[in-house]
Amino acid sequence: MGARTLVTTSKNSERMRGIRRQDTAPEMRLRSTLHASGLRYRLHRKQLPGTPDIAFVAQKVAVFVHGCFWHAHAGCAKATVPKSNTDFWVRKLEQNRSRDEAVRERLEGLGWRVLAIWQCELDRDIKEAANRIKVIIKQRSRHRCD
Ligand SMILES: [Zn+2]
Secondary structure: OOHHHHOOOHHHHHHHHHOOOOOOHHHHHHHHHHHHOOOOOEEOOOOOOOOOOEEEOOOOEEEEEEOOOOOOOOOOOOOOOOOOOHHHHHHHHHHHHHHHHHHHHHHHHOOOEEEEEEHHHHHHOHHHHHHHHHHHHHHHHHHOOO
């Protein structure tokens, strides 16, 4: 312990910088894909729990674009725990995950549908991720025509 714990590997500091990174290129491409499909949304609505990255206000659908590492994507190759300061990271990532869950519960309590889109999904296929959102928007729009 002591001074050693203060050492941050370059890989970790890269991750630290990524914590609050908003408007990443894949996220922007997701947004323009949605926009091109005629969907309209609000960004980073601070009035909502967790400040969703993308919010479809009329349909009450909140989308979070999650970095796989930072939000501890279960079973994902990108969600590895760093080998240095392991205890710190395990605790930190666990905190993040329970915060995500608390945010989801609060939004659901307000009648919102919550959707997490993972970074690895965007890396793989942005169109498919956009489709996942579109399907839910469609379902939620139908409700309003009853
Ligand atoms: Zn992932």
